[in-house]
Amino acid sequence: MDDIFVGRLMSTTLYTVPPDTLVEEAAQKMLSSDVGSVLVVDGDNQLEGILTTTDFVKVVAERRPKDETPVDTYMSADVITATVQDSIRDAADVMLEHGFHHLPVVDDTEGVIGMLSSTDLASYLSHVQTPSPS
Template sequence: MTSPAIAVRPGTTVRAASAVLGDHGFSALPVVDDDGRLVGIVSGADLLLAGMSPETATSPVSRVMRGTVISAPATASPAELTATMLSQRLRCLPIVTDGQVLVGVVSRSDLLRILTPADAVLAARVETALRAYSASPRWTVSVENGEVTVTGGFLDQAERRVIEALVRTVPGVRGTDLAS
């Protein structure tokens, strides 16, 4: 979850909201009142549909935002958040307290990070590095607690040293073992 959430106010201009979305790579922005309560949401699609004429660009975001917002309580479990996002086809989900005060935003990538073990992510990064070295890698990668084991044939000792050095460049690798 991104917390504190980056949000805009109803009076924020369409141009400014577009800039925030673009700068941060978000799919949507919560719109909050002066007390931090969720009053709407504006997506990149909403802004694109509004167009960027000089008149629209200086209009308040309240003219293009959606006032009906699906949100989740701060107590929701990852499974509940996932179910809501999938059933409603949401890319992000505002998280609120009892008084509808915005406390954060959960994105699909936030949920994927929870569901993907760190070792699996590290293995994928090592495999990507090996593919960059060899278009058709001959190695199998396994990771346990940050310790990377690369199994497979090496052409010679020089290639073995290159592979070991390459694996060590991947952030998060705690150790390497090259097995033939």
Template structure:
């Protein structure tokens, strides 16, 4: 299965934010939308970085909890790994495990089209394995 197919199954919109957004507003958006990361968009609609719960927690620590004047730009990760829609679920899981991150932006022609989490990948693999087990059991029983 490719990430394009997984995104189609997931059917949730992409959530982006500007780097100039106040960090407290970013936290509010993450809480309201129940997500663990936000894609940070550049002025031309490209991807500038990603702001994750971990990034925000680190910013909070370094600022001693005072996020009044903090911006997403101060906390986000800029050097990110991305995937294409044609990347397989197995490849994506390997990338995320090897580099130790939980959210993977998907770019098509340099523009973000979605994001998947490690949980999305686990669910997809679990569904595939469950279907395979079902067919194997039916085959053995026949």
């Protein structure tokens, strides 16, 4: 697994929103796209945060008017990221250590270029041929 890199497994279909997007609109985008997160990016595609299904627990608990609250109120702003050159073992370790299900993949010049999810890792592992125990 050390020789398999994030760039091989990440999804390049990204679901992004600007920071002033209302949480209700972000939630509708997540539901209609059947994804567990949206990346919050600026006009230059630079990552500003991530909003996940877990963040919506806080939205509901605080009972703010969902249709009037921007995503930057609830997004995680100190986002831990990966690059395409990171090994999937390192990425998986980061995800386990922090309890993440989503790890944005960034490039210094292009900004956000992909997303690695726990589903991507599980899908990869389910297809790896391993020797049977003797």
